Amino acid sequence: MREQDISAWDVWGAAKSGRKETNAAGASTWFNWTQWPDHGPDEEILGNVAGARVLDLGCGSGGNLAHLVELGAEGVGVDISPVQIAKARGRWPYLDVRKAAAEDFLSAQAEEYEAIFSVFGAAWFTDPAVLLPLVSARLAPGGVFAFSHNPPALVGCYGPQASRMQPPEKGSEPLYVKRWDYEPQTWVVILERAGFTNVTAEVIAPPAGKRTGTLLVRGIA
Template sequence: MTWFNWTQWPDHGPDETILGDIPGARVLDLGCGSGGNLAHLVALGAEAVGVDISPVQVAKARERWPHLDVRQQTAEEFLAAGEDEFTAVCSVFGAAWFTDPAELLPLVHARLAPGGVYAFSHTPPALAGCYGPQASQVQPPEKGAEPLYVKRWDYERGRWTEILQRAGFTDVTAEVLAPPAGKRTGTLLVRGVRAG
């Protein structure tokens, strides 16, 4: 069984149709993790590539779905090294949150086909007034190891809209999806289109 989840809550929120028509599409998943969303896109007929910086996550994806095209690289390395165009680029709690948009967005824009969709999701900013690059603690896979610290880029909906528009995206939308009943944290979902 496969699925596509934009939120941190399984089977909650919109599905893959945010990316457009999936059968036959060329889709890039930046920060694909263990491959669940990528496997779903491939099952629906997409030609999809997943990129993740974590060797642990890439190994999980390859073990569970050996037919997937999963690369262990940073999003920036992958985007800068190739020339193939994609119909859609997505990032679910992935590279779009952990990469400086000034660096990432021009690379994504360059690899999207005209009319292509870029969509990403992550948790909305936790504290009002704390926007831009923030320190984020990540638990390492080894039990007892010291936590790791990475940057994430937290912006409110309106600011993400401005950032994508300045990077050349049109029809930009940004919304906070309400959490399921009994949960406190929603999900910020942002979508833009490369002008044709």
């Protein structure tokens, strides 16, 4: 993992205010697949997580992982940003979160997981040709892999793209990371070729007044 990528994600993490204390229902933890608060499906996409081992690739400040642990999951989160890891540990000291690139963590693992997921995380910012075989190898038979992120920004612009991150300070050079954009049906083909079954990919419509939906992809090992 390039130091520039770590710096970019530290800048991103420092600029984010973090998850609010409670959601619209008054809950202190909850699962959000979309970029819009209190919108879209919840953790049921992953199946029954009580007692399951789950892995969050690109866990950020830990909100989704904390919710699964509250539901009884044995959760692990990885993120390359020390800033984000510190935020997660500060708010939820009991979380098992580790500083690592997703592909490095998976390569070094022998543990199996019942669910591996990524919400606007490493599944968007890692070459699927590298990531998917590693995810498949670490999922228990019948395990779920699911991820979400923005749909492709421009029709016809697919594959690796440059994502601009907020610069550290006004007037400095912007930081970029690489992301992988594909249409839903292309993601279905990519996951099926990697050995996943029952693959689905859909764009969740945004809430009223918002323009951007959320791509949600799911497959079974």
